[in-house]
Amino acid sequence: MSTPSWTLSTRAQKMNPSAIREILKVTEKPGIISFAGGLPSPKTFPIEAFAAASAKVLREDGAAALQYASSEGLPVLRQFIADHLPWNVDPDQVLITTGSQQGLDLVAKILIDTGSRILVETPTYLGALQAFTPMEPRVANVACDEQGPDPEDLARQALGDGSAADRARFVYLLPNFQNPTGRTMTEERRAALAAKAAEIGLPIVEDNPYGDLWFDAPPALPLAARNPENTIYLGSFSKVLAPGLRLGYIVAPKAIYPKLLQAKQAADLHTPTFNQRMVAEVIKDGFLDTHVPKIRALYKAQCEAMLAALDREFAGLGVQWNRPVGGMFLWLRLPEGLDSVKLLPLAVENNVAFVPGAPFYADHGDPRTMRLSFVTASVEQINIGVAALAKTLRQALG
Numbered sequence: 001m002s003t004p005s006w007t008l009s010t011r012a013q014k015m016n017p018s019a020i021r022e023i024l025k026v027t028e029k030p031g032i033i034s035f036a037g038g039l040p041s042p043k044t045f046p047i048e049a050f051a052a053a054s055a056k057v058l059r060e061d062g063a064a065a066l067q068y069a070s071s072e073g074l075p076v077l078r079q080f081i082a083d084h085l086p087w088n089v090d091p092d093q094v095l096i097t098t099g100s101q102q103g104l105d106l107v108a109k110i111l112i113d114t115g116s117r118i119l120v121e122t123p124t125y126l127g128a129l130q131a132f133t134p135m136e137p138r139v140a141n142v143a144c145d146e147q148g149p150d151p152e153d154l155a156r157q158a159l160g161d162g163s164a165a166d167r168a169r170f171v172y173l174l175p176n177f178q179n180p181t182g183r184t185m186t187e188e189r190r191a192a193l194a195a196k197a198a199e200i201g202l203p204i205v206e207d208n209p210y211g212d213l214w215f216d217a218p219p220a221l222p223l224a225a226r227n228p229e230n231t232i233y234l235g236s237f238s239k240v241l242a243p244g245l246r247l248g249y250i251v252a253p254k255a256i257y258p259k260l261l262q263a264k265q266a267a268d269l270h271t272p273t274f275n276q277r278m279v280a281e282v283i284k285d286g287f288l289d290t291h292v293p294k295i296r297a298l299y300k301a302q303c304e305a306m307l308a309a310l311d312r313e314f315a316g317l318g319v320q321w322n323r324p325v326g327g328m329f330l331w332l333r334l335p336e337g338l339d340s341v342k343l344l345p346l347a348v349e350n351n352v353a354f355v356p357g358a359p360f361y362a363d364h365g366d367p368r369t370m371r372l373s374f375v376t377a378s379v380e381q382i383n384i385g386v387a388a389l390a391k392t393l394r395q396a397l398g
Contacts (some may be wrong), residue, residue, distance in 0.1 A: 033385035053281035087225035100236040100248030104131035119171035123360035139362040148185035176211040177327025180371040187220040194226035214326035215300040309386035352388040
């Protein structure tokens, strides 16, 4: 019998494992305090509510819950999403996806050709880069500051060399509590970006998985609310209910919706019916109005604990960090000469883990950066872990 000879497609050859998933394997030893994962706190999962919803859905309409369903998604869930967004959305614009990560994959499939240019923030969400890369685009970084992308650099990058073929297909943006940096775009920057994108005819893909996780005040209006016909908007139930349900959504202009739907049908026919029905049952009577504030309070306390620990333990070490006003992450920059990838094994020896920042860049990653997540560690663990990180830095600095 001859040995099978598998010939990979060019697209498959361009697929790469998640750099973060590979890095995290280093941290999988007992006793590690991990600030590495981008996971919601399991303390926030409404297990009892889902147990009750599961029993009710199966008891009252089990056959339908376990059957195939429409690709667009459960009508009542699409209506809920449309009703709770801060601009006029027709439920026919809402497509339920198997996590918002699938939304990124669908966007990539319908908008990217081999060699087409797309724009991303500096740095950006690694999962988006993974979704876009197999479509073989040319990815350009837009210059950013603490308020978000620079509108003038956005325009320069979007227009490319001035030819129609070199114009960017879209810009991918995360305005709220961005992964990995935790930064939030100001009202002024959102207004300027939306206006500039409209002026030059640049479509926006707006990803908002963290927008409900504000601490003291909600963020400014989404970019999609300012120019709905120019924006594809992605959202998720993962951060406010449970990520294991894999339930996200796309809100798309009606002109582009049919192609997203066709890509969805080819990918998985539809998002699991049972999961959609359970979520619809849980949220139907205002559950999120009381549940999400509890998540905010927990994450705010943990963020404040980490910031206080950094202020205390990192004094004089030459490290810079931001102060997020929501979300799950904060961003550090090490002193010159240090590399966070090389620092990680030493940190693991000291029983603490983080994510190096370089993989979050489309190119020319900054080796001095690192991401810390504060939501899955207790306040005690945060204090111990940050002290261990400071010890690691002092060892590296000699």
